[in-house]
Amino acid sequence: MADHAHPVDPNAVSRARDRIPAPAEAGRVTSVLTLIADPTRMRLLFALDAAEELCVGDLALALDASEDAVGYGLRMLRTAGLVTRRKDGRMVFYRLAQGFPEPLRQHCLLQLAALSNVSHSET
Incomplete structure (x- = not known):
């Protein structure tokens, strides 16, 4: 419990509490963010x-990374439900999971990267 028992601005405290996710939800969100922080x-x-x-080989070429590193990353993303795979004979193709949130891809991640650049340049 906080040492500060009486809020300076009770309305602001109430608004903040209404927006804070439950501990379990916060745990799930941070798990996903930790996963994609690599x-x-x-x-x-x-x-x-x-x-x-794309298949693993093509992803490795696109990322200029080893197939082992790409395969491991895909396995982690698939386990988390962010990526799915499709087999076509001996080939395995990967794609983003159907429910992967587009706003996260298109906005949030790029904004976080931009914010990180700003905060690093301010120090």
């Missing part, structure tokens, strides 16, 4: 957003 996994998401569906 540069390879982040780049995989953007590559799959741009090309819709």
